[in-house]
Amino acid sequence: MTEHPPRLGLTMGDPAGIGPEIILKSLEALGQRIAAGELAPVVVGTTSCIAASARQLGLEIEITPAAAPWPQVGVIEAAAAQTPIEPGRLSAEGGRLAFAAIERAVQLAMAGEIDAIVTAPINKEALNAAGYAYAGHTEILAELTGSKGSCMLLAHDRLRVSHVTTHVALAEVPRRITPERLRRVFELTYQAMLDLGIERPRIGVCALNPHAGEGGLFGREDVDVILPVIEEFRARGMAFEGPVPGDTVFVKALGGQFDAVVAMYHDQGHVAVKTMGFVMDPASGRMSALSGVNVTLGLPIIRTSVDHGTAFDIAGRGIANTQSMLEAIEFALRLVAARRGRK
DSSP states (O other): OOOOOOEEEEEOOOTTTTHHHHHHHHHHHTHHHHHTTSOEEEEEEOHHHHHHHHHHHTOOOEEESSOOOTTEEEEEEOOOOSSOOOTTOOOHHHHHHHHHHHHHHHHHHHTTSSSEEEEOOOOHHHHHHTTOOOSSHHHHHHHHHTOSSOEEEEEETTEEEEESOOSSOGGGHHHHOOHHHHHHHHHHHHHHHHHTTOSSOEEEEEOSSGGGGGGGTTOSHIIIIIHHHHHHHHHTTOEEEEEEOTTTHHHHHHTTSOSEEEESSHHHHHHHHHHHHEEEOTTTOSEEEEOOEEEEESOSSOEEEESSOOOTTTTTSSOOOOHHHHHHHHHHHHHHHHHHHHO
């Protein structure tokens, strides 16, 4: 029996941002592959918002209720807009529609009707204005799927970085770095590398403190909490190294010493990946490249995402970069293939 093409649910994100635009432009770029049966994407969101984006882009598309080859676009309606959405303008309505798209996509994935979710960016302020008090996608997906202990992985080319903590105040980070949390993130990171076809992953664990604490002079977390867990995993035959100081661990990863890095907090990992993947044009002051994928590990479903925000400042102008969205789609396809290979 021939397996169906990977079914991807692309959530539109905040409709006032660039989400609908980068989805439509990505589907156009993938049109031949979709027609060839390599993937079967559908957009999960608000039909009127997708249609408005198509008009703004000058795309002649036909919206259908199921996956279809370009220039048809399958749209699964998550919620209808109750008030007009203006590109670039933050609103509670935009947050409501963005949440509805995520919620519907999770339902579809949990029911096995789609194989993975690829999310366009949401705006946290709009989300909270709509009454959804979440720090971001990771927290929403964890609650909707009933998952405990998920973690964020950012990927750009050879640099793959998981995070022990993410959307918390820096002052809270040391308290949240516990042996239990470290073990969970180590396991998820190791398995993710196996899923990417790396037979014996080498994982670099980033230190929390400068110079890995200098033997306790600059804090004892690296010595007392992080190192013992690393030694546990090494005793199990896994290639974990660290704690490696944060000012050298990413250079070593780019040099081929590590297949992935475990960062202790949000900016520690994000700065490294975005410095590599984001390129700004000095002449225009705009981003000329947006490369990188955000993956949520530890869910019962596959979810990848772009590694950038809603870009309200350029929404509705037709100039948004699709690179990160296309990479997120490709990463989702790799994870679907890995999951199918394990069955």
